[in-house]
């Protein structure tokens with residue numbers, strides 16, 4: 001239950017200024033609305049739905065569901081019977097009804113400083129319509145699956161929304177293509193991340209070959225030449241006559257100009273049987289396209305969850321519920337105002353990018369920064385340079401990025417003013433209080449509240465989160481549930497715990513944006529999320545509730561260690577390690593131990609300029625022992641210059657566990673961003689306890 005009053009001690013607030021314009025201005029205001037959202041969800045979500053365009057109205061219950069496997073099949077339905085189109089709501093509605101056609105939808109900022117492009121809502125609508133017509137001309141129909149494999153460029157958003165416009169289901173992939181899918185594939189030649197060239201075309205060709213080998217041929221590939229006009233002239237030959245430079249090509253020209261001078265471009269092999277050129281196709285396409293009216297529960301996209309826990313699952317989201325939920329969370333969690341400039345640094349290929357770069361912000365008519373590059377290129381001030389350049393007001397990133405930048409101290413941050421910033425957000429993993437403090441004190445200068453948003457690919461949008469002007473913050477706590485979300489904490493026997501407690505985090509009822517199924521495997525959906533505790537959606541995360549009712553995620557349940565009968569949260573140990581000034585990042589896994597059950601194997605990445613030695617090792621052991629207790633004393637500490645991460649920045653603990661145990665069979669590591677890191681860690685394993 002949410003307490004009636006917010007605590008006054010040991011909490012942090014943003015500046016008072018924020019309250020003046022905020023949608024939700026106080027804790028009491030939050031609580032009142034929260035109760036309404038739980039007691040009368042139809043009315044609460046019905047109000048949200050009023051902002052959107054519905055071709056036909058819904059019939060029956062607003063939100064219908066079964067969360068109990070013992071009573072039959074699990075299902076969630078939102079606004080059954082209604083029809084709409086999400087691209088219409090994101091674009092046409094903003095351009096025509098809300099008169100936001102000239103408003104900037106995206107400031108695109110390339111990997112190289114100086115590469116930039118501005119796209120208004122009207123231009124985005126035209127480009128989406130054009131590409132929707134291209135897809136149609138290639139035979140793509142409502143319900144077809146389209147796979148997208150592209151870098152962080154505006155065309156990626158265009159491709160997603162073009163699919164949505166014609167009712168096709170997009171699935172953005174990063175490394176390996178799931179073999180069960182796809183009519184066409186949309187991809188690009190490649191891109192630069194910092195100094196490193198990523199040749200997407202070659203990677204995609206390899207993946208396609210694998211699909212063919214397994215008997216799943218992909219019929220068509222549309223390729224965007226992002227880097228290479230040279231490639232167009234050499235390898236692509238007559239497939240792509242020189243373009244008349246219209247809007248999409250402007251970006252091309254500008255980048256090509258730069259890239260030509262400074263960078264080698266990828267040479268892309270071209271197979272005229274399968275490969276088609278994006279620009280050539282778009283050039284002849286009309287920029288008007290009547291949207292396909294979709295049922296509320298028609299699929300919108302499939303997204304394969306990161307491989308940090310076993311084989312990927314295709315999480316399926318549907319049109320109306322996802323639209324309402326991403327729109328409402330974006331508006332209230334970032335306290336979105338019409339003149340905001342919002343920047344989410346996530347990869348669009350991650351759920352964070354889907355919900356909070358594409359769908360949520362555009363549904364609100366927001367102006368966003370879309371950044372192709374890295375926080376450390378060309379130097380570690382890049383983020384703050386961009387914040388000043390576009391006067392970013394709301395900024396959303398991951399704890400891993402914060403810890404990375406923290407390594408370099410406050411000077412690179414303070415080189416820039418950051419006066420425009422109002423709200424800071426984090427997502428992806430528990431943020432250790434050390435990093436939280438740095439983000440709050442140094443980046444936000446104690447003025448900006450931090451919204452520590454807990455959610456999952458499966459939840460579609462934020463489920464536990466502070467609201468910037470209403471919720472007093474505690475560093476490291478995702479605080480309270482969002483509207484319509486009812487959390488509970490269960491013990492091992494599935495009993496709900498009251499008051500301060502720790503156990504499994506579950507949800508008791510759905511909200512509009514929760515996933516509907518695992519694509520092609522409803523049984524796996526039920527088994528993964530609903531079988532362990534009938535009647536509840538099980539997140540797989542551990543959680544603690546404190547005396548003030550605040551929720552603290554303690555990490556994945558599978559990241560909990562049992563040392564001599566004591567449950568230990570790896571996140572807690574990591575946090576204690578990172579509090580040492582020599583440590584920039586830490587990851588802790590269990591290693592089987594003959595007496596204790598499990599022992600603690602710690603990987604530490606040191607701050608810039610620090611060298612690893614025995615004295616430091618002893619200090620780290622002492623630090624953890626003092627912070628948590630003797631039971632948590634690390635058994636092994638390994639100096640890890642880098643940690644294995646997914647492209648979305650999540651540490652792959654599963655891989656670290658294998659390294660700790662010297663097991664070379666790593667399973668599926670296709671989502672790993674840089675596989676050389678793993679080999680290096682294997683070579684420098686600790687064999688004897690410290």
Ligand code: WTA
Nearest residue numbers: 427428429430452453454455456457553556
């Ligand atoms: C973790 C990311 C603590 C959690 C949107 C969850 C978090 C998993 C937080 C989902 C947070 C995400 N505090 N833990 N603020 N946000 N997580 O599917 O373990 O990539 O289950 O979605 O990330 O990761 P996913």
